[in-house]
Amino acid sequence: MGFCLGVRRAVGTLEDAVNFDDSEVYTLGPIIHNPQVVSDFESRGVKTVESPDDVPSDCRVIIRAHGIPLQLKEELKLRGSRIMDGTCPKVIASQKTVRKYASLGYHTVIVGDPDHGEIRGLAGYADHPIVISSPEEAEKLTLSGPVMVIGQTTIKQDEYDKVCRVLEQKCEQLKIVESICSATSKRQEALVDLCKRVDACLIIGGRDSANTQRLYMTARETGIPCWHIQDASEIPGKIGDFEVIGLSAGASTPDSVILAVERRLQSM
Template sequence: MSKKRQVIRTKVMGFGMGVKSVIQIVEDEIDRDKKEPLYTYGPLIHNRLVIEKLHEKGVGEIEDPGEADGGAIVIRAHGIHPQKRKEFKEAGYRLVEGTCPRVLKSQQTVSEYSKKGWNIIIVGDKNHGEVRAIEGCAERFTTILTEEESAGVEVSGNTLVIAQTTLSEEEYERICRILLSRNPGIEIVRSICPATKQRQSSLKELIGKVQAVVVVGGKNSANTRRLYLTAKKTGIPCWHVEDVDELPDELGRYETIGITAGASTPDWVIDNIERAIEEL
């Protein structure tokens, strides 16, 4: 009889605090006895399977008030640009707050320092919803993502540096060191969610115990991609999958396989992947 395949999960994985909260908020809105249509501001989270389930329950998604004729709109964990929030309110929508508390804090911090005339450097993906929401609170800002960009950005005078909450802490530290070398007086905000670092550390700990790794999560999820790249850099065989049908046949060669998942990956998806790997 062949030896049963062992699947080992990382100690920290799956839904983050903000994502878990906003999913529950939407579920509560679905269950309410209401006559108004329900929308989310853009895709609620970076996970195709979750979005499909919400669509099946009648939840739409819009990014501009003119895309619908009013109703309730849940602000996703990434937050919303203040101007866009104002537009939805003025159009008569009922706004349901789902912004992650850490993102709200980042917005409040940037707004406070901007009003004092400080220059703001945002470290993150300029195309990410959270970064756009934070940018909306700044009067004078630059958004960077790489060490190369940090070497050329303006850092004179009073400068505040703040990061996208799901950024790799190692990346942020490297960029901050460069900025500090250019202006020792900059103020750095430790805005990265602790769970982001814990997922990375937990994965690194797991890699030494398994023969291969499967990273579960949306293909458009930045923190999931970073987990995959972390595994890939070690040289261990690894795959980034969204669903069971993406599991490669070659996984069947390995007896001990590790699983981790990004912040937008629900437990039921992780469970399905684990069962499928065991049955290979």
């Protein structure tokens, strides 16, 4: 549990930018999906904006772990922004793959949450990509010619596999890309194992963090009582009814937040 490679890199990039010189520092969207980390940087002067229009020229712009569409990156360069790229290497690999197959004439199908930053960024690397989030949506597609399918790095493997099985029936030529991040899948496997050995479980992480939400869903599916909390202040009083408590945390949850939850539980 705790920061994955991509989150650690994005936060490190922003830390470097803040310490570099006196330039104003902006992030396009929150640097990671964790409110404590975002507000800590905001208290040190970092501004979070949603559009390049809100970024003055000649300042530093940090690209977050989920990446941004290619077009936005070009817009920022044209405006004279000094870009420091904190995109996770695994997300960069997905972006390159989408671009490669789009240039080879493949239609792009992306499986994930259409409102998630990673998916909006990924979609910007193909022409007219289709974004779906379930096998039911895949059933409704009409596809012709070569098709490439790729998933959000934090999607559950079995959800992705189900969509791919549907697409296989619909496409004459289908390229299935395996892009799910092992930091996500290993955590889910470890959590299932943990849930067999505890009476209840707490999943710690930002409310908007996709991988934290999926960990919570995974814990719920095991059938034991579980809660998704953002920090120690949200520990439910009912947790005192259970003897052995399991803890897991999303890839964007700082160690300090996890430790504070652990300490509070021990004091209870």
